[in-house]
Amino acid sequence: MLSDKLSPMKAWKIGDELKFCLGADVGGSGIRFCLTNFHDQSQRIEPGHMKTKNVHEFYKVISDFSKAIQAVAPGAKCVGSSFACAGLRKGDTVQVMNWSGSAADQTIKIPEIDQTLYPAHHSVMLNDLEAGAYGVVSLSETNEADSYFTKLWGPKGGNVVSKNGHTIVLAMGSGLGAALIHNDLWTNTSVVIPTESGFLLSAPRCTEHRTYNDDVRNINYVSDHYYKGEHTPCFEDLASGRGLVIDYDFLLGHPSGWSAVQIVELAKKGDEKAKLAMKNHYIYFLRCAKQVAYGMHCKSVVMALSNQVANKWLIDEIRNDLEAEFKDTSAWKAAQGISVYSQTKDVNINMIGTNYMAHFAARNAI
Template structure:
């Protein structure tokens, strides 16, 4: 249920006879969050709260119900720009939200069927979740708020969260592992976001003479046997993510624990050795992917974002020397020293910041 009293603030946004607003939405495995903003001031916002959504039909209903609730308190209010972040596979007129259970039709949103009162034609966009996160990083950088939410873990003196002349990679672990690239256009220095599927890159191990080789190869072989009949190295997402933590833990105990990521994280905080080692290992693999992204895309800034970074700050601080050593232990080590790595340290829905930023762009441009 959407609280009409919360929405009633929208009436203060009226200018003359017009009441225009923009809409951002962040879709996750358990539901959707909306953020309405004044079309003339994106810092003036209304957030109705979390709405449970676990299917495409419930998603459509949430938009219909929000439209009705808005009109009940501010008749004639008009959405002039909209953006939705979804963790899913985008193809033409559809996006498939893989975190929802059931058959494909239960997971598949038809973009053209979204209520156009809140998703206006030619002034709206559906984004990949980390694509939205990258726009959120851009928005925080442009507003001067980046230092409030992100902390440099290591890197050369100076620099900034959003690289001034080079590309920036944004990475995040949730139930899976996502990443997006902020490409710096060489002539205008404008930022262009490209979503990637880097979490599916096949992992790599240390060389046989490295002291950690036997431990690492044991983890990789265990997870490869679990998912790929031992024929492929697992992708980084199976090593560094919510389900990756479970895989890492199960590899250490050589069996199926039945635990989830939250339970393992709680055990690690209480000092359980296997749980803490699994958490550390999943950050080592996350950092290894960050190193590969830096090389492969010529980034000078890596941003590790979203709430898991904040929740796990206690561990990141503790193992920071090991993470930095992993990142800098590379063939072209002189080059990698020029890359700055940042981590989110304060709660902020960066995806929602990004959808709001893009919604205002959509309001002022024909898409």
């Protein structure tokens, strides 16, 4: 029962006060909450997944959860809150595109969230990968990052979150997300800047490069599919779940009807074209990564989230090809000084990031 899961928080009471922080990871099928003791972040309660498929259920789940907390620990006060949403942010609204119904049914109006769990001036709404990047920051600050991320290549030493430059965190899922960890040398702080770098335009090599013909044919195939051959595809069109599907279709010469999950399973079973499609969509992933890394003066590139962990079998096999791709550039001198990391152990870094920012919000007026 939910009350049994929440019961340990009663021990967080100091004097007459019980203060807690709340992290929430909002996805297409529901919400995952994590409560932490305001005085000790290591003390946490994760009650599990709660289903929501539209904004009305979202508001109700939060209200019901608040009531459940008060039933277990009367007077308990949420002093900081952070929600991560996979959605389009506009002003005080977030549209969760994976929810069902109309745009109104998909749109969270932030001022209407129950303030007992989203306190005014002490709460933040984050993009999902923005939260993930703060999760990487949190793991770095607690010296746990090396337990979850492995360096694939780069200079000796260094850190997952660079102390000498900025860090770009990228993830492939249904789309291609990227968030910049800005390292402020003057204040010794890390600030995450969400980006839309997945929408950078792809480009083939020049005519004398060995991959030119394949690049042009692949990119034109994707352009024909999405843009009637009129526009250059963005990297997300090539390096994402849907990118994997169309990369595979290109190799077949016709639509396969397979989903990304099915193509991955084919690759694991030894289907050469499925495996090549997976390799190619990682090649485009690295092309996007290096453009952002060069342009944003990054010293560290972090490929993150659960898909990266699940694809470790492939990463290990094509690691040398990925390094060669990353360093095959006119800016080859800059490439030598950048370390590239891959997540190799699963953990919900979005949730870690929301907890981190919930405690920041508790200590600072937003």
